[in-house]
Amino acid sequence: MSDGGKERGKNQQTSSMKSRPSGDADFGLAISKIAVAQICESTGFRGSHLSANDAMAEIAVRFICSLRKSANFYANLGGRTSCNVSDVIQRIQDLSLSCGFRGASDVRQCLVSSDVVREIAIL
Structure with a gap:
């Protein structure tokens, strides 16, 4: 018997809730948005679209996470537990x-x- 897709929608909702970042990630993203806005302002931009600022902030967060992972890799190569x-x-x-x-x-x-x-x- 079909429930009209209600059950499937419920599963999608819970899976999307699981993929939401934690409070620490929200804080990091908020700081990144502020930093991106300040960088844009210091380079002469008087404003930016919110979506562009959000995209640049997400790129900055991903870059920093990649940097952290790679730095940990170099530390492991050197026989250390922290970078x-x-x-x-x-x-x-x-x-x-x-x-x-x-x-x-x-x-x-x-x-x-x-x-x-x-x-x-x-x-």
């Missing part, structure tokens, strides 16, 4: 290879004195 600044810098430097940061491929160069860190310090 440090060097692991994060190494990942940023790996991401920046396509941009052509000078000295990024030099394994003898100290990461703290790399062009990636200088670029971040300028911001």
Whole structure:
């Protein structure tokens, strides 16, 4: 006997509730939205559409999560259980290879004195 799709709709509703981010993720996304709005304002934009701001904030959150996972990977390669600044810098430097940061491929160069860190310090 058919219930007219009510049961299926109920299952879809509970599955969508499960996929909602937790309170911590909501807080992180809210902070990211503020940061994106401030970056846009500092680069000369006087306003932005809410959907564009939301999309950029989501991209920023995903980037930071990817950065964290990769930094943890570098820490594990080094035999450590938690990452440090060097692991994060190494990942940023790996991401920046396509941009052509000078000295990024030099394994003898100290990461703290790399062009990636200088670029971040300028911001």
